[in-house]
Amino acid sequence: MRHKRPILNTLFILLAAFLVVEATGFYLAFRSAPEEETVSAREKIKSERPGNLKARNAQLRETLGGLHPQGIYVVIDTGRSTLYLRDKKRVISEAVASSGSGSILVEPNGRRKWVFDTPRGEFKVESKTRHPVWRKPDWAFIEEGKPIPKNVADRLEEGAMGDYALGFGTGYFIHGTLYTRLLGKNVTHGCVRLGDEDLKAVYRAADIGTKVYIF
Amino acid sequence: MKCLRWMPLLFILLTGSEAVSGENDSLKYENQLLETELRIAHTPQVYSIFDLKNKRIWLKARGLLLRELNIETFRVWGNLPAVKAGTLIRKSALFPPRRVLVNPKAGDEEAQPSVETLELKDMPTNYTLVLEGNVSISVRPKPTRLLSSLWSIRYPVQWYLGRPVLTVWHALWRKPFASIEIVLEESDARSLYWSFLEGMKAIVFSPRSRP
Numbered sequence: 001m002r003h004k005r006p007i008l009n010t011l012f013i014l015l016a017a018f019l020v021v022e023a024t025g026f027y028l029a030f031r032s033a034p035e036e037e038t039v040s041a042r043e044k045i046k047s048e049r050p051g052n053l054k055a056r057n058a059q060l061r062e063t064l065g066g067l068h069p070q071g072i073y074v075v076i077d078t079g080r081s082t083l084y085l086r087d088k089k090r091v092i093s094e095a096v097a098s099s100g101s102g103s104i105l106v107e108p109n110g111r112r113k114w115v116f117d118t119p120r121g122e123f124k125v126e127s128k129t130r131h132p133v134w135r136k137p138d139w140a141f142i143e144e145g146k147p148i149p150k151n152v153a154d155r156l157e158e159g160a161m162g163d164y165a166l167g168f169g170t171g172y173f174i175h176g177t178l179y180t181r182l183l184g185k186n187v188t189h190g191c192v193r194l195g196d197e198d199l200k201a202v203y204r205a206a207d208i209g210t211k212v213y214i215f
Numbered sequence: 216m217k218c219l220r221w222m223p224l225l226f227i228l229l230t231g232s233e234a235v236s237g238e239n240d241s242l243k244y245e246n247q248l249l250e251t252e253l254r255i256a257h258t259p260q261v262y263s264i265f266d267l268k269n270k271r272i273w274l275k276a277r278g279l280l281l282r283e284l285n286i287e288t289f290r291v292w293g294n295l296p297a298v299k300a301g302t303l304i305r306k307s308a309l310f311p312p313r314r315v316l317v318n319p320k321a322g323d324e325e326a327q328p329s330v331e332t333l334e335l336k337d338m339p340t341n342y343t344l345v346l347e348g349n350v351s352i353s354v355r356p357k358p359t360r361l362l363s364s365l366w367s368i369r370y371p372v373q374w375y376l377g378r379p380v381l382t383v384w385h386a387l388w389r390k391p392f393a394s395i396e397i398v399l400e401e402s403d404a405r406s407l408y409w410s411f412l413e414g415m416k417a418i419v420f421s422p423r424s425r426p
Contacts, residue, residue, distance in 0.1 A: 052308075067278045115314070
């Protein structure tokens, strides 16, 4: 019994210390005013009339609405592998898509590395091409274990991108595919692939300058 | 007795001013949210708004709604301002998704499309998003089975035991600390992890977070 007492005492002290820390934590968490809300700001708002605030908020909403794209735009949900053609809030059509695989390729000598992600954010259609010819980049040869050609003509491959291609950034396209069974899976090197009919519809609807939102 | 006659009028005046003040607060918070969103929407990036008042998460770009997720339940620890904007600094999960390393094929092998890829289903459902200014958002899946419901009892225990300690720790370093716990449907939790990338902006709107 004598041996147990110091252990109990230590446990009791530790428990008391923990409770003190807990109580201090609770106190600190809810004691102070939020950092970004100062007394002067509160006073200023108190003096503001609801009518003025309503008008200001309406104006802000209008300004925010002014940033929305005009006319048809493209939204690509990479997680759900879906491309939407939208006009304001209305969805005109949706299509099964494939986007970047997220995989990494490292050059055998370790000098270069590629991450095959589809970029996210706001883009616009910069080019439109019928019967596009793929100019294979270096990574395509490295991935296939082939030497990188010095001649540009040796890089060109017909048919791999389908019937149409819409360029939306540095080297990224919305295009077709030979591997239609893989549509809906994220298997690309960053481009967005669509089935033939959906690609045709997007090609017809989206002009140069059409906004593309990818998330 | 004369003063009693004025009591109803006094009551109306007091409750009326309270209602005006409430409306003013609501408009003020909306104004702060719109001002903050407008600043972010001027950039061509996707951002998210955690609207705790309406229990919604919005993924937006240029003020345009791209995706909406429902928050099942949430709780807030610490004194968050009504509108808090910040960049996502870090996503942490116990089992984060791993990127596949592509092995270059040997020259004589026929090129086949790779099918080992990152998909939405590979994303975690239980993770923490750390925004600048030491605001952490813990995302949890909504328990769907009895076993997961029982296992989820650990979250409130972690919350009420862990958060005070973290608050004291940050206070020792003179840093602010606030934490939010959000429960989402499993698919929504995966979607949020997928879509909300490090470097993206977020706005936390919590006008009723004060105790």
